[in-house]
Amino acid sequence: MSRVLLIADHDGKTLNTGIARTVACARQLGNVHVAVFHAPDGDAPCAAAAKLDGVSRVLSVRHEANGAPLAAVLAPQIARLAAEHEGGYDYVLAPSTTFGKDVLPRVAALLGVPQVSDLMEVIDARTFKRPIYAGNVITTVKVPEGIPVLATVRIASFQAVGEAGEAPIVAAQAEAELPTHSRYLGLAESGGSDRPDLQSAPRVVAGGRGVGSKENFEIIFKLADRIGAAVGASRAAVDAGYVPNDMQVGQTGKIIAPDLYIAIGISGAIQHMTGIKDAGCIVAINKDGDAPIFEAADFGLVGDLFTLLPELEKALDAAG
Amino acid sequence: MKILVGIKRVIDYNVRVQVNREGTGVVKDGVKMSINPFDEIAVEEALRMKERGEAEEVVVVSVGPEAAQQQLRTALAMGADRAVLYQAEEEIQPLAAARALLQIVQAEDAGLVLLGKQAIDDDANQVGQMLAALWDRPQATFVSKLERSGDTLKAMREVDAGLENIEVDLPAVVTVDLRLNEPRFVKMPDIMKAKRKPLDIKPFAELGVEMPPQLEVGAHEPPPKRQGGTKVESVAALVQALKDKGVL
Incomplete structure (x- = not known):
């Protein structure tokens, strides 16, 4: 069976929610080992990775330098593991x-x-x-x-695996300069x-330029809190300074696949639609009936x- | 310090890209071509650094078809000092492009390489990181703010968790994100002036790049279309529809 090394994304405390989706892709390809590069006091994500269905082993790579997500520091270690760990x-x-x-x-x-x-x-092992x-x-x-397959996985394209696994966590060495x-x-x-995490929340409410200001964005937060949703925004809203960049949904922001996506005051530029087209149900509220978002909205x-939002x-409330 | 900016000729971002009839690529005939928008931001940032006295020279390079001269001329009109095109009519994938850039960076003895974070055609988002690895130098990717102080750069990066700061020693590779700056408009006199600036065209083969394994690119197809377009008349109808669908 093929051997798959999956590099965990984490912040030293929690495992990025995208990993459960990446595992769904990885297990179609072979036996999955998740590598967690972490500082001595940051091994909590190892346990989270070990629970994911389809993970057969967690490699805990502990190093003082691994407390920060610096590509220049991690890449040589990953390359070492990829090429040499138990035959590569x-x-x-x-x-x-x-x-x-x-x-x-x-x-x-x-x-x-x-x-x-x-x-x-995944079409086949290499396609x-x-x-x-x-x-x-x-x-x-x-x-x-004849060469290893390296890939970043578009997480919105895969459903997260369950968390009933009990993979062993083993220490691994990846010595590199x-x-x-x-x-x-x-x-x-x-x-x-x-609020819920934008990338994994089953419901997302997002606002665009139509919301008009940073202050007005409160109305978006209010609706989101009412239905337990995460909050997103279009690039136009971020560029205008209504909300910070980590809320941006779309081609150059986050690509998400919630069950329900409510787009408010968002016209639906192609770059935005790229970020939400895997959503289960898209709702659009916009004063321009010709806005392109309506073509894709359920x-x-x-x-x-x-x-409309107060209504x-x-x-x-009335529906309970 | 010399700044090297890499630019790519791509289909203009306003064009609605379509798959060709054979499904082997996209329609490029008669389609407007431009500098990759992220690369244009990289050019702008290089020029601003030069204007602040943080760099002496801005050199723009492209690896691509003969027609990429147009995009290099645009960068010269923006204010770059000179341009070099390494002409290759065939597709150059990211690792080969990174190897080519390494040769150029070393020949030019550049202190900073500015690139777009990705090209909007293949959306690979790889070349900057690969160049930094081959050059064994730092990378600061997805940068939305850049400050030089002496031999170090402080870069603010747009990451999933928000904005992250890193500090890197020069020489370094920086890939830029959309909010770093707004590129200047090119004025007519600048276009005229750019015609007299040096633009060298050399064969790609001159770089002596050892070609790495390449991805075999197969079928192209349009994405599956979402079935949308239903409008509801009222808030009550919307809530009912969402309940019926089981998402509320």
Whole structure:
């Protein structure tokens, strides 16, 4: 059976929710080992990874330098594991999060192999589908024989695996010469809210330029809290400074697949639609009845959001 | 310090891209081509650094078809000092592009390489990271703010968790995100002036790149279409519809 090395994305405390989806892809390809690179006091994500169905082993790679997600520090270690750990791996996967996108090409270059970005479907052991042109075209690519397959996995394309697993956690060594030319200074700004995580929430309410201001965005937060949803935004709303960048949904923001997505005051630029087309149900509320978002929305409601949203909350209260 | 900016000729971002009839690629005939928008931001940032006295020279390079001269001329009109095109009519995949850039970076003795975080055609998002690995230098990807102080750069990166700061030693590779800056408009006199700036065209083979294994690119197809388009008349109808669908 093929051997798959999956690089965990985590913050030292929790495992990124995209890993459960990446495992769903990885287990179609072979026996899955999840590698968690962490600082001595940051091994909690190992236990979370061990619970994921389809994971056969968790490799805990402990090092003082691994407390920060620096590609230049992690890539040589990943390349070492990929090439040499118990004879090496046939696949090296990472989620298409900003972490995975940052680190995996660096690994690919060290190994001298191409990378498949945003793998969305497995056709066979070496053939995959991936989106190009902001998702307007799907292309099929084949990795030549005789080299390991490196890929970032488009997490919205896969359903998360369950958490009934009990994989063993084993310490692994990935000795490599680590550079000192890159230093992590920390997060400058983060959502840091108590609301559900945008990338994994089953419900998302998002606002666009139509919301009009930072203050007005409260109306979006209010509806989201009413239905227990995460909050997202279009690029226009982020560019206008209504909300921080980590809330951006779309091609250059987060690509998500909630069961319910409510887009408010969002016109539906192609780049935004790329980020939500895997959603179960899309609702659009916009005063422009010709906005492109309505073409893709399961249910569209034309009208002024400042009138409709309070009505919607009332209707939800009445419906219980 | 010399800044090297890599640019790619791509289909303009306003064009609605379509798969060709054979399903072997996309329609490119008569389609407007432009500098990859992320690369344009990289050019702008390089020029601003030069204007602040943080760099002496801005060199733009492209690896691509002969027609990519147009995009290099645009970058010269924006204010870059000179341009080099390594002409290759065949598709150059990211690892080969990174190996090519390594040769150029070393020949030019560049202190900073600025690239777009991804090209909007293949959306690979790989070249900067690969170049940094091959060059054995730092990478700062998805950057939305960049400050130089002496031999270090402080970069703010747009990451899933928000904004992250890192510090890297020069020389380094930086890939830029959309909010880093707004590229300047090119004025007519600048276009005229750009015609007199040096633009060298050299064969790609001159770089002596050892070609790595390549992905075999097969069928192209449009994405599955979402069945949407239903409108409801009222909030009450919306709530009912969502309840019927089982999502509320």
